[in-house]
Amino acid sequence: NFSLEYDATEEGVYTINAVDKKGNPATKTFTIDKTKPKFENLASREVDIEYYKVDITDATDTVITLQKNHGTWIEIEEGYELTEEATYQLKAVDAAGNTYTTWIHIDKTAPEIYGVEKEYYNTCVNISAFDRYLNTVTIDDVKYGRKSPVPFVGNGQNENFTFTAPEAVCGEGKHTIVAKDKAGKETKVEFTIDTKNPMVEGVNNNSYYN
DSSP states (O other), X not given: OOOOOOOOOSSEEEEEXXXXXXXXXXXXXXXXXXXXXXXXXXXXXXXXXXXXXXOBSOOTTOEEEEEETTXXXXXXXXXXXXXXXXXXEEEEEOTTOOEEEEEEEEOOOOOEEESOOSSEESSOBOOEEEETTEEEEEETTEEEETTSSSOOBOOSSSOSEEEEOSSXXXXXXXXXXXXXXXXXXXXXXXXXXXXXXXXXXXSOTTOOOO
């Protein structure tokens, strides 16, 4: 018996040829692959965009699976298009077992702001906002985010966030509310609070003039 040990550690394709004393040949080929497949054209492993066509760095012998809105995993092919608003998780596993996952939020809808239905008010105004991927709400010069002391209430899956202002807006004058989601879409509303009665000058109340 004869044995030979060789440590194959570098990435690449290896071929082993062996021939015994009688001239009988044996050939084995194997591949060392330590590189994870990656999805192309994504800024990070969690993105908020309007559209994505699945593109992967190494599609050969790579299995791509997709989970939509935390549901059932399905197998898809490279080139599959994500167009419907939803939360998607993509997973790629190559022939060597290297695995890569990413989250994609397809978001085409701007946030909604509630409590402001007109331009002028003579009372305080209570503000709230909602968006599936709501990220910030700015009331005048005060900005609130997901990590602010005033919480954004979601569904436990990092989605469907509702924000309620900690106090009503009561100050005299013009106010600006801006709600923005993670994809950068924003909704802006402006209104004015005016609680002062108008003044009439030049005449006295209940007076007579000729």
